[in-house]
Structures are given as C-alpha cells and as structure tokens.
Amino acid sequence: RRGEVYGRTPASAAGSPRQNRRTSGTDLSSDGSVENTWTDVYSSLLLRHSEKLHILPSAELQPSADSLYKDLYVYQLECPTKVIEWTSGRTVCVAGYGSSKNEILELRLPPKLFANENKGLCAERDFKVVHGGFTDGPVHCLKHVPGTRCVVSNDGRSSELQVWELGGEDSDVIRRTGSVAGRSVVSEGGSRIAARLSSQPQVLHGARSGDVQLTELTSGQPLYKLETDSADPLSSLQFVTDAVFLACCCNGNVYIADTRTAAAPQLSPPPVSSGESVLWWTDASSGSSCLDPTSCRIVRLSSSGQAVISDLRNQREAASQAQLDVQSHHCNLDDVTVSWAPALDGCIAVSGFSGAVQIYNTSVWRTELQEAQPLFQHRGHTVSSQPDDGVFVTSHVWHPERPRTLLSAASDGSVHVWDWVDQSAGS
Numbered sequence: 001r002r003g004e005v006y007g008r009t010p011a012s013a014a015g016s017p018r019q020n021r022r023t024s025g026t027d028l029s030s031d032g033s034v035e036n037t038w039t040d041v042y043s044s045l046l047l048r049h050s051e052k053l054h055i056l057p058s059a060e061l062q063p064s065a066d067s068l069y070k071d072l073y074v075y076q077l078e079c080p081t082k083v084i085e086w087t088s089g090r091t092v093c094v095a096g097y098g099s100s101k102n103e104i105l106e107l108r109l110p111p112k113l114f115a116n117e118n119k120g121l122c123a124e125r126d127f128k129v130v131h132g133g134f135t136d137g138p139v140h141c142l143k144h145v146p147g148t149r150c151v152v153s154n155d156g157r158s159s160e161l162q163v164w165e166l167g168g169e170d171s172d173v174i175r176r177t178g179s180v181a182g183r184s185v186v187s188e189g190g191s192r193i194a195a196r197l198s199s200q201p202q203v204l205h206g207a208r209s210g211d212v213q214l215t216e217l218t219s220g221q222p223l224y225k226l227e228t229d230s231a232d233p234l235s236s237l238q239f240v241t242d243a244v245f246l247a248c249c250c251n252g253n254v255y256i257a258d259t260r261t262a263a264a265p266q267l268s269p270p271p272v273s274s275g276e277s278v279l280w281w282t283d284a285s286s287g288s289s290c291l292d293p294t295s296c297r298i299v300r301l302s303s304s305g306q307a308v309i310s311d312l313r314n315q316r317e318a319a320s321q322a323q324l325d326v327q328s329h330h331c332n333l334d335d336v337t338v339s340w341a342p343a344l345d346g347c348i349a350v351s352g353f354s355g356a357v358q359i360y361n362t363s364v365w366r367t368e369l370q371e372a373q374p375l376f377q378h379r380g381h382t383v384s385s386q387p388d389d390g391v392f393v394t395s396h397v398w399h400p401e402r403p404r405t406l407l408s409a410a411s412d413g414s415v416h417v418w419d420w421v422d423q424s425a426g427s
Contacts, residue, residue, distance in 0.1 A: 070419040071405075072380065073110045075127040077413040078103060082334055082394045083142040084407050084415075085151060087166060089400065090114065091130065092407060093151050094415065095139035102138060104153075104174050106131040106166055109417055113405075127415070131167040133174030140190050140334055145217065146197040152180070152205075152217075156190035156334070159183065159207050163217060180220060183211040189333055194237040194245060204237050204245060204259075212237065212247050214259055224259040235281050235333060240296045248282035250333055252300060256312060268315035271300055271308040279303040279331060283348070285340040299348055299362070301338040303331045306369070307348070309362055320365035322372035326353040337396055344403040347375070351393040355382035357408045359420065376420050381410035 079096040096102030111124040140156030149166045159182025194204040206212035212226035232249035239245045247255040252270020285297040305326040336352035346363035358374040391412045399405035405419045
C-alpha cells in the first residue's frame with residue numbers, strides 16, 4: 001500500500017491518488033510541495049470587512065496599516081475535512097469525512113509563515129504533505145496523543161476509536177495500528193476524544209455522558225469511568241488540567257470530573273437560553289491560568305447564536321454573555337466550532353454557521369445579554385468558491401503559540417492558514 005499514500009511515492013505506483021491528484025489548479029510536485037498553488041491564484045481575492053472592500057493582491061501579504069492579514073496561505077484538499085489537529089507547532093493532521101474511503105494526511109505549514117525576519121528571502125511558501133494514508137470510513141473526530149506520533153480518530157458512526165501511527169523520517173505512511181472499544185455498542189453521532197500528556201499514552205473518550213472513560217492505548221485497559229446516571233449526547237471532551245476534565249453535552253450541561261477520584265462529577269447546568277436553542281457547543285480556556293481549574297473560563301454557544309461565559313468558581317451565573325452576529329439556522333452537532341484563543345486573552349473564534357470564521361473579544365461583554373459584532377471575520381473560503389456553491393466552514397483551530405494565527409477548513413476542500421490584524425487596536 002506504500003504506492004497509495006502521499007510522500008515519497010514510488011514511480012511504479014501508476015494511477016495512484018497522488019499521481020492523479022489535480023484539484024482546483026493545484027498540482028502536487030514530486031517532493032510533496034504544491035505548485036501552481038492557490039497562493040498564486042488569489043490575485044483578485046476580495047474580502048469584505050466592516051464597510052471596507054479590500055483587494056488582496058496575493059495570499060502572501062506584507063504587514064501594512066491597511067491590511068487585514070499579516071499572512072494568508074491556501075491549500076486545496078481532494079476532499080473536505082472536519083478535523084484539523086496540531087501534531088507539532090508546524091504540522092497538522094487532516095482527514096476526509098466521505099462515506100467510504102478517505103485520505104488522512106499530515107501537512108507541514110508554509111515555512112515562510114514562520115520566518116520572523118526577511119520573509120522575502122524565504123522561498124518556501126507552500127503547504128507540504130509529509131505523511132499520508134487512507135481510512136476505510138469517515139473521520140468526524142481526531143486527536144493527537146501528546147508526546148507520541150499517534151492520533152486517535154472516530155468515524156461518527158460508533159463508539160470505537162481508530163489508532164494511527166503518523167510515521168517518521170524512514171516512512172511517509174500513516175498506518176492504522178489498532179482500535180479502542182467504547183463503553184456503548186451503538187453510538188449515534190460518534191465519540192468525542194481528549195488526550196493528555198502522560199507516561200503511558202491515554203485517551204478520554206465517549207459518546208454520551210454516561211459512556212465516558214479513560215483508556216490506556218497500549219493495553220486497552222480502562223483506567224477511569226465517569227459515573228453518572230445521565231446519557232446526554234456529548235459535544236466535546238476536554239482536559240483543563242492533567243486530571244480534571246469537562247464532559248460537555250449538547251444540551252448545555254457540563255460535567256466537571258477528576259480522574260484521580262471515583263467521586264461523582266459536578267454538574268454545571270445549561271445557561272438560560274434567549275431563544276429556542278437545540279444545541280450547545282462548549283470550550284474552556286487553557287494555558288497557565290488553568291493550573292488551577294477553578295480559574296478556567298467556559299464559553300457555551302447555542303445554535304441560536306447566544307454565547308455565555310462562566311467560570312468554574314461560580315458555575316450558575318454568567319460572567320458575561322452576548323448575542324452573536326451569526327446566521328442562525330438548523331445545525332448538526334458536528335457543524336459548529338467555538339474555541340478560546342490560547343495566546344490572546346479574552347478572544348474566541350466561532351465557525352460553522354456560514355462560510356466565515358468570526359473572532360470576538362469577550363472582554364467587552366457585560367452580564368446582561370447584548371448584541372456583539374465580530375472583531376474580525378475571515379471570509380476567504382466563500383470568496384475563493386463559486387457564488388452558488390453554498391460553502392461553509394467545517395472546522396478551525398488556533399495556533400497554540402502564535403496569538404492571531406488560525407487554520408480553517410471549508411466544505412469545498414480549501415484549507416487556509418491566516419494571521420489576522422486587529423485594526424481596532426490601531427484606532
């Protein structure tokens with residue numbers, strides 16, 4: 001199967017997906033880099049921000065007072081992805097969600113993005129496929145296990161997890177190495193996954209609040225089980241310390257539990273909704289402030305666009321809230337992503353309601369519900385598509401260390417990495 005994956009593919013593998021790959025003006029060269037890439041095609045990119053219409057001459061933007069971006073680079077996948085997972089500070093893993101066979105790839109971001117000085121002297125401005133393989137089904141959830149070259153995925157159909165080895169210097173193949181069984185046999189919507197750094201690789205997983213368990217990857221043995229009588233479908237799982245985690249439910253409930261104890265979890269009930277909210281998505285702030293889990297801030301976003309901020313010290317009252325400027329419509333659980341900026345205090349990113357990624361500054365919100373306008377909007381995915389395509393953003397992630405750098409993916413297969421400029425700071 002070596003001839004079927006990306007990377008250093010043998011010439012004898014005629015007709016392989018790598019050799020036949022030709023999508024939207026993007027060709028893959030023999031070394032895995034992108035030639036004739038969208039970074040050159042963006043010669044007439046139009047982005048509307050507030051009341052201004054900016055024309056971006058290329059996706060390689062130089063810093064200027066009137067520029068929306070410090071950097072913007074674009075890549076085109078064969079098929080769209082719902083997952084973007086960091087495997088290092090410069091590489092991400094993506095995978096398709098088609099009903100049958102899909103690509104799973106590790107991409108290296110353009111080196112020019114990380115050139116702090118003399119960017120013009122850095123010729124490498126393209127994404128590069130460094131490892132690749134194929135899945136037998138869709139990938140709806142994917143997490144990297146810290147300290148390893150492994151990622152764990154779920155197909156959105158069952159509670160079983162798939163374990164993948166990303167390869168190394170001597171191999172460009174991403175290969176499946178095992179599986180992890182879930183607590184429930186049938187799991188509509190699939191399992192959510194979280195991972196933490198530990199001496200023995202472990203993953204936290206579950207489809208419902210009553211299914212959550214911590215499993216050692218090597219042995220497959222369960223190390224911890226969340227004990228609750230409820231069976232609420234999960235929207236996410238997240239560690240806030242090495243031991244404390246949040247089990248976030250799509251009805252707005254958040255369970256706070258500690259893997260070191262068998263004590264019952266604390267329950268943070270859903271906020272009072274301003275509309276007929278069907279689903280809630282949740283994220284917790286991370287970083288040095290969360291060495292004490294009670295100092296973590298939680299954002300809960302409803303399908304009606306209401307965002308509520310709270311912390312673990314006072315779970316029943318909203319610290320602040322706002323009605324976001326989003327296109328409210330029927331959403332599925334996998335559609336929307338809300339995330340705290342890990343290196344930019346008070347900012348969140350929201351995607352999935354449309355073809356844009358919106359950045360909001362929550363530090364200016366108040367305790368009473370108010371309308372909030374985004375600090376920044378990335379609309380490049382809709383600009384690069386045809387008007388009738390109905391492109392929507394499928395996922396986004398913040399860079400773990402660069403304050404204003406994000407990656408986003410859309411339903412047309414486009415992947416963007418962009419470093420945005422806060423124009424309000426200049427004013």
